[in-house]
Amino acid sequence: MSLVNRRRRPPAINIVPLVDVLTVLLFFFLVTMQFKQVSVLNITVPKIETAGKNEIKEQILIAVSAEGEFFYNDRPVDKEQLEGLVQLAGDTTPDMPVLLIADEDAPLKHVTLVMDLCRSHRLNKLRLQSR
Structure with a gap:
């Protein structure tokens, strides 16, 4: 028997173990990842030491930038x-919570304007965002 006449099998890569490992890694990253609300607004909110976490899921988001620009649900x-x-929001859902995000350098007159608008249209559940 000669070694020259023996046929070799072509090299092959078994991808089943690779798929198993990738599935486990994907599952691990999905479970451990923290999903945060991505916002395109460049606002630095003031720090409040006694602030609690915002646990309200459905709400209206109103933001005031440092230049006094207004944003309603991330739209200028x-x-x-x-x-x-x-x-419109006060007429359709008067008990809808409003989250007011104001830059720490935003003029107070714009912040109070938003608060006054919300309260005058029956949106009394008003919260201020802080860090």
Whole structure:
């Protein structure tokens, strides 16, 4: 018997163990990953030592930037549009919570304007976001 006449099997890679390992890694990362709300707004909220966590899931998000720009659910709006949206929200769901995110350098008159708009349209569950 000669070694030259013997046929070799072509090399093969068994991918079943690789798929198993990748499935376990994918499951691990999905379980351990923290999903945070991604926001495109460049707002630095003020720090409040006694602030609690925001555990409300369905809410209206109103933001005020340092330049006094308004955002309604992450969309830029002007003052008149904001008033219309708040009025519509107050008419349809008067008990809907509102989360107000204001930059720490935002003018106080804009923050109080938003608070006044919300309260005048029956949106009384108003919270301020902090870090």
